Amino acid sequence: MQLNVRPNAGPGGGPGGPPARGMPVPKQRARDTRRTISRIWRYLSRQRAGLVFTILFAIVGTGLGLLAPYLLGRAIDDYILDHDKSGLLRLCVMLGAVYLGNAAASWLQAHLMAGVSQKTVRVMRKDLFGHLQKLPIPFIDRSAKGDLMSRATNDIENVSTTLNQSLIQIVTSAITLIGSLALMFALNVWLTLVCLITIPLVSRASKSIASRTKKHFSDQQASLGRLNGFIEETLSGQKVVKTLRREGRAIEDFSEMNGALKSASVKAQTLSGYMGPVMNTMGHLTFILIATVGGWMAYEEWTSVGVIVSFLNYSKLFSAPINDLANQYNLIQAGIAGAERVFELMDAESEYSESDPGKPVDTLTGAVVFDKVSFAYRQDKPVLREVSFRAKPGDVIALVGPTGAGKTTVINLLTRFYDIEEGHGCISIDGEDIRGLDKDSLRGRLGIVLQDAYTFSDTIRENIRYGRLDATDEEIVAAAKLANVHSFVRKLPQGYDTMLTADGGNLSQGQRQLITIARAILANPAILILDEATSSVDTRTEVHIQQAMETLMQGRTSFVIAHRLNTVRHADQILVIDGGRIVERGTHEELLAERGFYERLYRTQFAGEAI
Numbered sequence: 228m229q230l231n232v233r234p235n236a237g238p239g240g241g242p243g244g245p246p247a248r249g250m251p252v253p254k255q256r257a258r259d260t261r262r263t264i265s266r267i268w269r270y271l272s273r274q275r276a277g278l279v280f281t282i283l284f285a286i287v288g289t290g291l292g293l294l295a296p297y298l299l300g301r302a303i304d305d306y307i308l309d310h311d312k313s314g315l316l317r318l319c320v321m322l323g324a325v326y327l328g329n330a331a332a333s334w335l336q337a338h339l340m341a342g343v344s345q346k347t348v349r350v351m352r353k354d355l356f357g358h359l360q361k362l363p364i365p366f367i368d369r370s371a372k373g374d375l376m377s378r379a380t381n382d383i384e385n386v387s388t389t390l391n392q393s394l395i396q397i398v399t400s401a402i403t404l405i406g407s408l409a410l411m412f413a414l415n416v417w418l419t420l421v422c423l424i425t426i427p428l429v430s431r432a433s434k435s436i437a438s439r440t441k442k443h444f445s446d447q448q449a450s451l452g453r454l455n456g457f458i459e460e461t462l463s464g465q466k467v468v469k470t471l472r473r474e475g476r477a478i479e480d481f482s483e484m485n486g487a488l489k490s491a492s493v494k495a496q497t498l499s500g501y502m503g504p505v506m507n508t509m510g511h512l513t514f515i516l517i518a519t520v521g522g523w524m525a526y527e528e529w530t531s532v533g534v535i536v537s538f539l540n541y542s543k544l545f546s547a548p549i550n551d552l553a554n555q556y557n558l559i560q561a562g563i564a565g566a567e568r569v570f571e572l573m574d575a576e577s578e579y580s581e582s583d584p585g586k587p588v589d590t591l592t593g594a595v596v597f598d599k600v601s602f603a604y605r606q607d608k609p610v611l612r613e614v615s616f617r618a619k620p621g622d623v624i625a626l627v628g629p630t631g632a633g634k635t636t637v638i639n640l641l642t643r644f645y646d647i648e649e650g651h652g653c654i655s656i657d658g659e660d661i662r663g664l665d666k667d668s669l670r671g672r673l674g675i676v677l678q679d680a681y682t683f684s685d686t687i688r689e690n691i692r693y694g695r696l697d698a699t700d701e702e703i704v705a706a707a708k709l710a711n712v713h714s715f716v717r718k719l720p721q722g723y724d725t726m727l728t729a730d731g732g733n734l735s736q737g738q739r740q741l742i743t744i745a746r747a748i749l750a751n752p753a754i755l756i757l758d759e760a761t762s763s764v765d766t767r768t769e770v771h772i773q774q775a776m777e778t779l780m781q782g783r784t785s786f787v788i789a790h791r792l793n794t795v796r797h798a799d800q801i802l803v804i805d806g807g808r809i810v811e812r813g814t815h816e817e818l819l820a821e822r823g824f825y826e827r828l829y830r831t832q833f834a835g836e837a838i
């Protein structure tokens with residue numbers, strides 16, 4: 228998937244021009260961890276109150292944890308060496324209270340942090356889903372759906388786990404690190420300097436492992452995205468996979484991707500797994516060094532045994548956060564790699580320009596003009612060449628032509644799923660160039676009934692209501708009656724409350740098409756686009772669909788992509804498209820009289836062949 232694309236921006240397009248719109252451009256931005264962290268922080272900082280309390284409890288808990296070694300040193304110097312039993316008992320009770328307080332604060336901080344991290348990712352998920360709704364069709368067309376899904380689910384989940392587990396660890400580690408260092412300096416400067424000798428070594432080792440691991444974590448996430456994409460494609464195309472008997476090949480391809488994911492994961496996890504043991508070894512070395520130097524100092528009576536015991540405990544506390552952070556490294560890397568992929572998707576340009584949303588469309592009469600429109604999806608492959616036509620309000624325009632001729636492309640431009648470039652013609656509705664119109668309100672005045680009748684996982688009633696969300700139940704039934712939906716819905720045990728699956732699996736294709744027609748009737752659009760179903764439905768359903776479509780077309784400018792030519796006989800204008808050009812135009816009778824391309828198409832179809 229190319230993410231750094233600017234689907235509706237950038238120069239060029241059209242035959243022979245610079246890169247066409249929607250063309251992928253090379254990646255320009257290097258991956259930037261600091262920027263990603265600062266963006267995560269922007270989300271986190273919205274949970275300010277929760278964060279402040281979490282940090283407060285972290286400070287209290289860690290502070291109490293830092294107090295314990297000091298008390299231990301005092302126990303040795305003041306009570307054990309002085310044989311003061313009651314003092315020792317008092318101190319032990321105090322120590323118990325300190326540990327208890329530490330545990331309570333840790334529990335509270337973990338509890339609060341779970342809330343903060345979950346609220347943060349909830350906002351992230353909401354933003355991402357909102358942005359997915361605004362992504363332009365060219366972008367969606369080019370992306371693997373499974374990869375997009377992987378970003379919206381797995382990658383966000385990684386961010387969530389990292390925030391929940393690593394963030395608080397970072398906070399407590401930082402406090403412990405600074406606190407224990409300060410206390411070590413207060414106890415004995417020379418011993419502290421001995422302790423610090425190993426720091427450059429530790430930082431070098433961790434940096435070298437870190438830089439290698441990050442790349443592998445990104446690879447792992449990308450492989451996971453590819454794998455999800457493949458699973459999604461294979462499942463949604465399962466019928467095709469089975470009829471073409473591609474199961475074996477699909478399993479082979481899957482194994483290959485699965486293997487790639489395994490390799491990337493093994494590399495990432497093996498490398499990051501080195502971190503813990505390396506850091507532990509360094510910690511033990513430091514401990515031995517301090518114990519030796521400290522023991523010698525106590526022996527020479529330059530300092531007390533209690534101070535050395537406190538110091539050794541602090542040096543453990545000091546190296547623990549470095550170890551903890553190293554152990555968290557896996558998780559942090561996976562979280563950052565996940566966030567990077569999420570933000571990358573959020574950065575893909577929306578199809579709605581916030582600075583210039585365009586002129587809102589209130590009412591339309593439906594006069595449509597294509598003026599020398601040329602278009603290419605890819606620079607080297609012109610699809611439409613100087614297409615011109617006029618539709619008066621209420622006209623029925625039929626688009627016919629062989630497969631791949633460019634009929635759907637005409638519709639893609641009219642709906643502004645794709646935009647034509649400056650200098651490659653103009654499309655206007657009611658005299659306005661559509662590029663200056665607000666896309667959202669323009670689409671609100673267009674009704675589209677596609678070949679693949681799409682139904683949502685909802686009841687039949689709600690599926691029709693998608694046409695106009697404020698429609699009453701009575702209006703829905705009225706539209707359903709006009710679209711010949713009512714007659715079959717009545718016979719269903721649950722009537723309008725029958726649940727449909729996302730692909731409408733529990734209704735016939737013809738019935739689904741009728742539901743989408745009812746949806747369009749309810750929406751009452753000024754301009755209608757009908758992509759006739761190619762697949763054959765039974766004759767009765769076909770008559771129903773035909774009637775419903777005629778009802779729908781009344782009084783609206785309609786564009787019909789016609790696959791069965793007998794449905795276009797009554798069109799006001801038939802545009803015959805071949806190779807991206809309008810090769811003939813006129814009414815059915817006129818075109819038959821011309822004895823040209825249309826006449827041949829017509830005769831072929833009557834001979835029983837589809838076009």
Ligand SMILES: Nc1ncnc2c1ncn2[C@@H]1O[C@H](COP(=O)(O)OP(=O)(O)OP(=O)(O)O)[C@@H](O)[C@H]1O
Binds near residue numbers: 630632634
């Ligand atoms: N999203 C896209 N990206 C790149 N090329 C595309 C895209 N959509 C269509 N094309 C190409 O544009 C050409 C015209 O396609 P279009 O879908 O407009 O044809 P059509 O006349 O509607 O065909 P059909 O009757 O089969 O639906 C085809 O060569 C097709 O491969």
